Amino acid sequence: MSTARPRRSPSGYGRLTPLWFLAPAVLALLVIGIYPTLFAAVTSLRRYNLTRSRDGFPFVGLDNYQQVLSDPTFWETLGRTAKFFLCVMPFEIALGLGIALLLHQPGLGGLRALARVSLVVPLATTYAVVGLLGRLIFNRDFGIANSFIGLFGLPSFDWLGNSAGAFAAICVMDVWQWTPFCALIFLSGLSMVPVEIEEAARLETASKIALLRNVQLPYLLPGLTAMLILRSADVLKLFDVVFTMTRGGPGAATELISVYIQRVGFRVFDLGTASAQALLLLIITIILARVYIRFFYREIE
Amino acid sequence: MRPLLRNMGAAIALLGSALWAASPAAAQAQAWDIAKAAAPYKGTQLNVIFLDRPGYRAIIKLLPEFEKQTGIKVNYEIVPYENTREKEVLNFNSKGDLSIALVDLVWIGEFAENGWIVPINKLSGDPAITDPNLNLKGFFPLLLDAFGSWGGTTYGLPFDNYSGLLFYNKCMLKDAGFDKPPATWDELANTYAPKLTDPSKKQYGYALQSLRGETQSADSFMRMLWPAGGSLLDKSFRSNLGGKDSQAGLQFRQNLMKYMPPGVVSWDHAEAVNALAQNQVAMITEWSAFYSTLTDPKTSKLGDCLAVAPEPAGTAGRLPALGGFSLAVASQASEKEQKAAWIFIQWATSEAIAKPYVQAGGVSGRMAVYDDPAIKTAYQFVDPMVASWQKGVPEFRPRFPAWPAVSEIVAEFGSKMMLGEVTTEQGAKEIGARMEAILQKEGYYDGKKKLLQ
Amino acid sequence: MPRIGRLLHGAGLLAVFAVTIFPFYWMVSSSFKTQTDLLASPPVWLFTPTLANYADVFADQKVVGAIVNSLVVAVFSTGLAVVLGTPAAFALARYEFRGKSDLWFWFISNRFISPIVLALPIYLVAQNIGLLDTHLVLILVYITFILPIVVWICTDQFRSIPRDLEEAARLEGASQFDIFWRIYLPLGVPGIAVSAIFGFIFSWNELLYALVLTRRAVQTAPVVATSFMSGYELPWGKIMATGTVIVLPVTIFALLVSRHMVRGLTMGATK
Structure with missing residues (x-):
């Protein structure tokens, strides 16, 4: 290092080169995003109720956080959100993987293309419309869901009118909407397996499971990590579907954390508390993402 | 005072x-x-x-x-x-x-x-x-x-x-032997509803829209509270939901549910109005503004069977919903x-x-x-x-600034009561405690704020 | 045996197709039903279709305007996010520098925060500088959550491009920008296309910011869709027709680029 440093490193770029490429995106995010985030952080330290703006917005230290942490509804809704995540994620991963394998299997080109293309439809459907559609599909009298379970000889079920049913209904809609996303990511992963390796492995073993575990799995893990990160963040923010479908009811059966935050933030207008809640969620999401990366992400050997 | x-x-x-x-x-x-x-x-x-x-x-x-x-x-x-x-x-x-x-x-x-x-x-x-x-x-x-x-x-x-009104299906009432609408809630529940309800035919005497939200707190919860002589708050702004009359009103609602279609906890106005319009229920209590929906042949099968009356009276008189x-x-x-x-x-x-x-x-x-x-x-x-x-x-619903926050709590536990997840007493206690915490913060209990609702 | 396998394979693919498409089909078919058919119990499969719902929807000038607004916002926010995001992805994919993985994570984490608490400060700023109810404010806000996706998908996509191509170009004296522009962008098209689809879908469907930040002038499609259920009636036919009208453009766009889907969503499954 004592010799004069060449203007360009052996890899062919200067020390500042990355900066030029990164600067626009970083600046854009900073300029647009940093103020609102800081504002939320500061707000979380104040008593900040928009419907009491006459009383001013005094700083109250960590009171809001303390209040949130001791608020049973916060924990209940957070727990319910976790339950929701744990209910939908295994289905989305398992079905997504199954669909990806079906699509990856050679043969039946036309049908495969049709199925692959259809996967885009749920993803593209407006979330608020998904909720409305759910309300139509799961209606007790004129909903199609009951006709389907009727085919299996089951009696009509009042999906949205009871706690378990409503929870199941929002899970079904979520699985419908997001399984294709998982399927596409897995399919991408499968297609990255070098053809020679896959062919060789197919010759060696007839077992699909062995093939999956030994050859394909490494290519699926990065996608799985991405899926877990994105879905965790999105489930913690999930609002439109639930709100248009059940408003969090009946009772509190489908009140997920974001529905609760919306209620505190935009019904009660207690933005101090809502900000504290949202920042706590941000921290949870970051921790989760780090954990996923740590445990599931493997560079491919 | x-x-x-x-x-x-x-x-x-x-x-x-x-x-x-x-x-x-x-x-x-x-x-x-x-x-x-x-x-x-x-x-x-x-x-x-x-x-x-x-x-x-x-x-x-x-x-x-x-x-x-x-x-x-x-x-x-x-x-x-x-x-x-x-x-x-x-x-x-x-x-x-x-x-x-x-x-x-x-x-x-x-x-x-x-x-x-x-x-x-x-x-x-x-x-x-x-x-x-x-x-x-x-x-x-x-x-x-x-x-x-x-x-x-x-x-x-x-x-x-809007005023809450009793919209009913004249023809269904007539078939059941009634030539006028119920005048009291008691009549509605004990005389009319039993004769008009037949779950095997998906026929129900009455429906009460109770979707969580303002529909639950205003249309469902309060509607049953006031006519029974109950109220949300007492004179010193403490919860009155544990009182005898309030409990009677809430219990009345629970009992009435056997004459309502299952799932009314997920019903908003549209569903209740539609149930009447499609001849699935005989009576609903809804806002006057729905009259046009119920008379429109495009949305309603009722035709001449539609009739309108004031809401039934309770033990405390006729106290219809106000909105x-x-x-x-x-x-x-x-x-x-x-x-x-x-x-x-x-x-x-x-x-x-x-x-x-x-x-x-x-x-x-x-x-x-x-x-x-x-x-x-x-x-x-x-x-x-x-x-x-x-x-x-x-003050059918208190009009003070704390109402939106209180309403959320009433809506949550009100629908939990209907689902049977809590009893009316437990629910009243939960609402009371949370509501009083809000009102405390508002300064109603230390004389900082006039007790206006 | 292979025949049975083939049969099962076909059946599986058909099932996938049927299940994914069914709710969409149900929405579209409901949009052609009269209120009476819609409320029939049990639901009807065969009915005389009516265009009345669509007539209703298009009589309402709002819907057409909203589609245009959504289109403007989605195209520009996605376009800008791609313009800003691809160079960043290139840098993250190709250069070594301190704090790289933290920077990558920071990009991603911009998607994590709940919009509920950001809506207020954004509203206040927008109101102050007169941006409320403009396309611009939505475009800017949407960039913040499309950009992370673009950076994520494109970084992985760029990493999958063999280095030899770059070496060859460098020996011929290409600048770093040339390498990015001539090699990485063209070869990264699948990733860029996929991130563009997702960006487009996200901004097309976004509701919460759109509700808070728009008034009359730039109401977007989801805002209008939800406004139909706000009255005291639930005109299911009209709602489903609006839903169809809203979902169709984004679906078509997604279908157009869907052939890139598979190559583009590698999410780091490459080295």
């Missing part, structure tokens, strides 16, 4: 306006030349939020006439009810562009205490911009008191008001806009347009229009609605 004070305040306000109306100046000016009054404000733009409901569609239909006469432009933005308060609160907090506030009955305390709306006496004193036929006494007193006034001061004029809005001048508007806004509000709620307004599908808060035989015969809901507005409790 408190209601007395409030009533006195309202009485004084009314008296004042009555005296003013009786003054010679007012007597002379017969027809108001609105064009002349509005001349200085020609070209003023007014911004207001409207809803997608019949009352607004009706005024929008009449609006071109107003704009032509006055040269004042009214820009309305149609917003879902769910987002209305959010939009208004944000707008008022950021000194936005709204010049008129659309005030739901339960927001009046919040809007008034924050100083977002202007008391009408600041404007009504100026004869240049005040309709000589303003005649505040011509509004149903209950409406002006409940919708327009807070703490004895009048802020807004009633607009798009709707008022229009008030926003404080953030410039003086010129405020005056123009005042002219518009008077026009929209005036006796002069009451009849065309009703004919366009709106519901006026003016008494006189309902004496008109043409209106009476054309609209079946008029008589029961007028009967319902004779007497009532303005």
